Amino acid sequence: MNWTKFRRTRGCSSAGAALVARTCVAWALLAVAAVPLAHARESFRSANDFDTRAAAEARARQLRGPSRSVEVVKGTQQVSVRRLELGYYGEFELARIVQHALQTQGITPAVIRRTTSGYAVSVGRFDRDGALKRQSDRLHALGYRNLHTITTVETRDVYRVVVTALPGAAPRASETSRTSAQGAQKSERFVYISRAQAERKVAQLQQQGYVATMRKESSVLHVKTLMLRVYPQWSDAKRTAARLQKNGIPTRVVNDPIERGYAVNAGAFRDQRNLHARYQKIRKIGYKSISIIPVEVSVTRYVIDATALPTQQAATPPATVAETPAPATANTESGDESQVMVFGGTAEALPSYQSALDSSAPDQAMGFRAKVDQLWVEAGQLTDRSQGVDGSYYVNGAASARWRPSQHWEYRIAARVDGYLQTGTPDYSDGKLDYGDTYVRYRGTNMRLTAGAQTVIWGRVDGIPPTDRLSVQDISRFSLDDLQDRRRAVPALRLESFRQGYKFDALWVPDFRPAELANRDSIWYPVDRQRGQFVGLPYSPLVAPMIKGGTIGEDDGGQGGYGVRMSRTGSGLDYALTVQRARQSLPYYEMNDAARRTLLATGSATAALAAATGDTFVARHPWTTVVGGDLGFESGGATWRMELAYLSAAPATTTDLRLISVKGLDWVAGVEFYPGDANARVNLQLAGHHLLNTPNIIDRKNIYSFNGSLENVFAYNRWRAKLRFSVGLDKRDIYLNPEIAYLGWEPHEVYLGMHYFDGADGTIGGFHKDHSMIVVGWRAHF
């Protein structure tokens, strides 16, 4: 199929020109393709041609009778044959290896052929499509992929049974007879747009005793195309095309590179009545924006003129395959032998791996997809059982379904289930079902709008981004997991807009969701009710009995907050600025005021507990205004990241146990590099937390820590060794998390690790110093 040029005959938009051109040509060619169908006739086969003399003689014996003479005439005929080959191989020996492999696999007609491109292994010659396909499929099944076909015309011997009616005998219509053909030279014309088809037809005609001449012809067709409007998205155009097709209208979606859109071509017509009928039909379906675009299309066709000759002449046909050269075209992909080159035998030496390549699942970017996202099981054994608990176990499963009907819309629903088991004293088991990212998303030009439950993590640094204030923290396993596993989805409305390297991100959380906490009996709950201590605060003998004997309420009503973040990704430097009005996700505990006064006045926890009006403590999530920013750049072969957040109101507890708000400042500065320029990755961060202009409070006013991670993958990423750590700089506060994981069994991951805590009173490490544990786990992503 070939075309050389096209020309628009009437004005269209310039954007539409290219589109029209392409589609008109394609459809005009379809119209041309109908021509041979109109001329084609069946039953050109002769039942009296045989490949062997023996077969012809046998047939002759059947036909002989008193009224006719029958003879076998040897002749030749030219047939179009397609040769199936493997290759090409640069060296003969490599072709020999492949040939040998083929022969051991039962492909016996494997012959090595030398070509200008190297050596090819020929695996059969076929004059019928079915046989060619069967052989091709067979080779594919064996893992061979470097197949190509070469079309040739071959001369073969043929033995024809010629029947001659004896004088006075009536010829039988069912027999191929010399007399039936004499004086009745029939001429036929066939037109094809495919050279291969035309060649096959020539061979077929010659086999039937015709003299067939093939020539190339270029001609101009005048057609009119029906074009529906340009859609910006392929899926929209496809939907329109599908609807038309349902109504019996063949359509084709075509690309318009100028407008970067897609149009629906609903046909090309040479006949005005057909055009009008199609036009009306489309309008009846409901599409009004239809363009009729006339075009001239220059096409190349293969014309075969066939003339039937008397039988004895056909036995030795003087057939020729004359080809009239057509004007040169730009199609450079017609040559079989010069377009593909195979070097070496390795391409065929790994057929067993081909199945692995073939089995790689096709990704589904569009449409519907439902799947299990993750399964995770972990068992932890505490190293110090003196405080009663000896084991902590965890299971997790997450699944999601997503539907993307078009480029614009996306619907997603996700759920997760978490199971917790703690053994020892206290023990408990708990299971929770929760939603994951469940939203409706609209994508427009340079923007994205998401409504529904979503996980949004702002900030730049690892682990503890200070400007990440609107996300929901998950501390049901404290901070044992990586950042992405320490956040939960929250219902929110988010608008993201992109403009020339800038991103404008706005988020509104209409309903506050507090941090996900562990069961109150869990060692990971932020309140130790056995010892009577809050995490992050020093032990107080005055308050401890209140915690042990009191109740804890939750203040989680109201809005969640809102914020904007403007970020820039540029050459050499990335940065972002953010302003947020947010509620603190983690709880901060406030003592009941009546209980507090009584406790301070009497020093008796019993009296204070009795005096409490309502819960003894309430978990508060105070509002704060956050102004912050972050930046990242590369220097000295390392990536540097910094982040800073100013808080207008950070909770604190005075020495007289009142909850107050003070100004706060959080910052992190980090560097990431690869020592020795190898596989190991090191991320080191300094972090600071400051409560500003504070009166007498029991909280730590300044906290400095050194944290980060060291990670090395080795044995070609089959193994990973990792260490996460956090060390207090102003006070003893240690967390270490070494881990070794086997990753070679994809998509599974098996790991062995440890969580080690130690620290002074009032630190996190100190709070959990009895909770160090060794863990073993299995995790898989799907």
Place this chain on the structure above:
Amino acid sequence: MDSCRARTSTPWKLIFLSLLLLVVPGLHAFAAANPDQAGTKLAQAVYDRPHGRDASSRGVMLLVDPGHAPRIRQMYVYGRDRGGGENASLIRFVAPADISGTGMLTIDHAGDNTDQWVYLPALDRARRIASSRKGGRFVGSDLFYEDLRDREVSMDRHRLLRKEKFQGVMCDVLESIPRDPDNSVYSKRISWIYPAALIALRVDFYERGKPQPVKRSVVHKIEKIQGYWTVMDSTVTDLVSGHQTRMQIQKIVYDRGLPDNFFSREVLSDPTREAAFRPALQ
């Protein structure tokens, strides 16, 4: 990934060894008396090969470790020559599941400046990473990060060693040694250039202090697609461990007019936007 150097300015070219080359007039002049000059000329010819304004491809990496089941990395790779010496590329992994959706955006500016970001779908965050990294294995393959980066002709001293038959075709054998030993993890590369297409059919990589090559890249199949010779199938072998990385292009389309803003954080961090440009297999 040849040293001579098939332009490595964008990973899509290197990952699949898409050394898209045309015969440069006057190559027979390589038999010049000065082998250094001839080598540099050959290296420049390979570097300057036409490769289209842009390319979109779907490919697979097969990691073959003796004694272990092969592992697959499946990805879409896009590249665009922005002109003025600037190139952009975007890689999106679609398999295995644990890295599915992960993307890598590289902007190679004129000169030696490069910006690189990786998109982590679990965090929904595009993260700047060190683009100067040379060592380290790319997704556990036998490719080092240096193999994905641009290496200009002038960074190496080139010498035409000899003509030699490789895989049945006569090749020009080219030696390339870094002028500054610190700017490469390799001490030397020897490339077998197929002069009819200016494609390196084989590259031997040497490391400092080791007389034998430590790694070898061999091309199995090239195909002319839209007029550009494309390496469709190749293998990189670690000659010490026997580990192999087989790379195959399943589909590649050139010159489809990828918009300039395709290579942006917006597309990097949204696989759905990128998916609209994925070349269909059928």
